[in-house]
Amino acid sequence: MAMNPSTSGTAERGVLWPWWSERAAERVQQLFDDGDMAAAGRSHLQIDECEQLAEEVLSPGQPMMMCDSGTGALETAYAALQLETGSEVLVASHSFRATVTAMLPQGLVPVLCDADPDSGGIDLRDAAARLTERTAALTITHTWGRPVVLTAARRFCDRHHLALIEDCSHAHGLAWRGHPVGTAGDVAVWSCGTWKMATGGKAGLLTVRDRAVWERAQVLAQPKHRALARVHDPRLQALAVTGAGHNRRPSPVAAVLVADHLRRLPHTLAIKSERQADVEKLLAHLLPFLVPLPEPSGRTAGALYKWHWRNQSDHGVDAVIRALRAAGLRASRPGRPLHHTPLFTDPGLAAALRLPPIPPADLDSFPGTDQLLRNLVELDTRDAYEPLPDGDPDPYDHALAAAARELHTLNRKDP
Structure with missing residues (x-):
């Protein structure tokens, strides 16, 4: 594990991101020594800690759920919204591929829209021209760390009765006019994989505005013990006993590493x-x-x-x-x-x-x-x-x- 070149003294000059602190390396080593790598024992506390920190840093006032990847978080978001099969989702043609492909397993149809040539964000005028009776959602991506205008996207969705999905995978700590990205959408996700500004190698974060969507997401993505502890709906509690065929359990190692980056x-x-x-x-x-x-x-x-x-x-x-x-x-x-x-x-x-x-x-x-x-x-x-x-x-x-x-x-x- 590459350690922070400003503190470790061991990394060579020119080391490329990502790296982590010595404290993170020690905590990962402890997980190795304990042999608890599946978040089935006390290592789930590392995930709880990362989720709490992510809420404080990225989405104040909205609970966070950790998944095994950003794509897994997006798939969970699309599924938890319960959009009808065949529904259309407006999305910018200037976006990362997983923003679109994550909706396909749910039977959703991506409808590409043009981008603003200056900001790179979705062109809402073009999106309006592509609305049909089957349109159910709008997905916006804050690509390269360039925020989409949150108030305009929210108004557009409210006017046309659409769900708003925010992909914040390039946008850790980003705010538009004082509003943190991820807090305008009905659901929002962050990738914490590869070389992101907060990365655990492979991980993702999901937040939602509505309690019912939140509980569905728990059952869809989390292991039995975590879902049962968070779900109140009796039908969803019954489903949590078996799960619904998905296993998006995050790794406690990834949780330690992501939390280290969120702190810095x-x-x-x-x-x-x-x-x-x-x-x-x-x-x-x-x-x-x-x-x-x-x-x-x-x-x-x-x-x-x-x-x-x-x-x-x-x-x-x-x-x-x-x-x-x-x-x-x-x-x-x-x-x-x-x-x-x-x-x-x-x-x-x-x-x-x-x-x-x-x-x-x-x-x-x-x-x-x-x-x-x-x-x-x-x-x-x-x-x-x-x-x-x-x-x-x-x-x-x-x-x-x-x-x-x-x-x-x-x-x-x-x-």
């Missing part, structure tokens, strides 16, 4: 924002044709999960990415939008797994998404979770200067 989240957010500002100053000086996307409008807390720069030079995006990568930066293109994935371009593909028919996407009907992603360079920011040691130069200074020299050389070679 204010530090993480402050440092990432500081490093972003420093790098953007260097960028303006060394590669001024790479222009950062505008700061998210209305964001009052949080930090960007990834950084995005728009290439406004005569160099193609791929040439710029090659120069940045050659200089040691983890640059790439953003993931392709959902309307360009096989699930939405091949109408018969879903039938291979007996999933509900998915209407093929009209590739020309998402101009905002296409404009957002055009000429965009993405950096993963995994090296921006700690401040630079006093007196040390910013490694981005050297890297961006090297990339600038490489691109200048290409200019000289061009006829």
Whole structure:
């Protein structure tokens, strides 16, 4: 387990996120020594602690439930809402794939909507044009740590009698005009896997507004002893004895690791924002044709999960990415939008797994998404979770200067 380079003294310079504190490593070792890795004994207390901390940090006043993954939390959310089979769910074409695929096992039909080319959030005007009598929900994703306008999304759902699902997987600690993301939706989820700002390797969090939805989620996702302790409805208590065929039990190891990151989240957010500002100053000086996307409008807390720069030079995006990568930066293109994935371009593909028919996407009907992603360079920011040691130069200074020299050389070679 990589430990915090600011405290451990053992991690080499340049270690990439994630890492955890020595205290977290000790607690994980204790779980190993006890042999209680299934949350069946006292290790469930680690999960209780993580859930309580997540409520305090991410969704004040709304209870949290931990699952084995963010995708598992989303599947549970869609199931607990009890939307009718065949119902349509509006979702931005600019979103992570699991935001959509998690609804498919419930027989729900994703309806892709355009994105705002500046913010990246779902275009609610386009979503309104795609409403039908079968529309039952709207899913919003705060992609890259850029908040969707919460009041507008909530009004839209209330006006059209839709459930609102918030995917906050890139948005730990994010707030829009003082409102924490995840508190506007009927259900909200956070991924705590891979390289997220609070990660346990593989874990997820779920919160809901309605008690009945909360109890259904317990029976759908939690082991018998945890569901029975939280469910009041007699019918659901009876179901909790056997469960309903799902096992989304979280790992106590993941709970320890996620809790460790939640405790340091204010530090993480402050440092990432500081490093972003420093790098953007260097960028303006060394590669001024790479222009950062505008700061998210209305964001009052949080930090960007990834950084995005728009290439406004005569160099193609791929040439710029090659120069940045050659200089040691983890640059790439953003993931392709959902309307360009096989699930939405091949109408018969879903039938291979007996999933509900998915209407093929009209590739020309998402101009905002296409404009957002055009000429965009993405950096993963995994090296921006700690401040630079006093007196040390910013490694981005050297890297961006090297990339600038490489691109200048290409200019000289061009006829």
